[in-house]
Amino acid sequence: MEKPSKEKQPEARFEFRSFGQGFQPVHQRMAALSQPVPKEFQRRVSREIYIVSPSTDSFNCKIRDKKADIKKLLRTEEGLEQWNVYLKEQFPLSGETIEERIFPVLLPHPPVVEKRKYSPDAFIELLRETTKLLTVRVKKERFGYMINDAICEFGNVWINGARVETVSAESTNKNDVLQVLSELGITDWENINYLQAIKRVTGLSDKTLMND
Numbered sequence: 640m641e642k643p644s645k646e647k648q649p650e651a652r653f654e655f656r657s658f659g660q661g662f663q664p665v666h667q668r669m670a671a672l673s674q675p676v677p678k679e680f681q682r683r684v685s686r687e688i689y690i691v692s693p694s695t696d697s698f699n700c701k702i703r704d705k706k707a708d709i710k711k712l713l714r715t716e717e718g719l720e721q722w723n724v725y726l727k728e729q730f731p732l733s734g735e736t737i738e739e740r741i742f743p744v745l746l747p748h749p750p751v752v753e754k755r756k757y758s759p760d761a762f763i764e765l766l767r768e769t770t771k772l773l774t775v776r777v778k779k780e781r782f783g784y785m786i787n788d789a790i791c792e793f794g795n796v797w798i799n800g801a802r803v804e805t806v807s808a809e810s811t812n813k814n815d816v817l818q819v820l821s822e823l824g825i826t827d828w829e830n831i832n833y834l835q836a837i838k839r840v841t842g843l844s845d846k847t848l849m850n851d
Contacts (some may be wrong), residue, residue, distance in 0.1 A: 651713055651723035653816050656807040657828045658836040659849025665806050666793040668823050673784035680783035689837055691773040692745040696834045702759055705730050718830055719813050731756040775799055775837050789815040798840045
């Protein structure tokens with residue numbers, strides 16, 4: 640049985656995101672429509688490691704800022720995905736957390752975990768030695784905006800060094816997101832999450848990204 644995250648969970652958000660090339664015109668429209676945003680959200684750069692399972696797209700698992708960060712897909716409504724926090728825990732992770740909370744949502748047949756504590760490097764080594772989970776290095780350069788109470792973003796993303804572009808909008812109110820998509824003129828764009836994009840870039844999926 641899934642256990643709730645130890646941290647207080649924020650309200651679930653409806654999300655739209657698309658990946659591909661040639662997104663600069665949408666980026667320009669997004670910047671023109673945006674309300675002022677705090678300086679720390681205007682441009683952010685991060686390096687993350689995604690843990691990708693061939694068997695699921697419902698749990699988005701990554702290592703960021705020395706934390707295991709997992710979101711769960713709750714539902715899809717009107718083409719938008721609603722996600723919420725499943726787990727956020729600082730490293731070192733306990734073997735119990737990995738065995739009881741992480742592996743079961745990513746693997747149909749989870750292996751036994753032997754050590755009591757795992758650093759990020761030890762956790763990645765465990766994944767590579769005992770599972771078929773893919774560890775993918777992702778660098779993000781994100782530019783944040785706010786339109787109609789929806790958090791919006793244009794990003795340059797490097798997936799194992801391969802550069803793609805992404806645009807996104809998210810809010811606890813799905814109508815806010817749908818309105819943004821209409822104003823940006825992208826209501827017909829495909830909505831895919833990071834897991835699906837990574838699978839397409841790394842060859843786990845035979846689908847392509849937009850404009851490929």
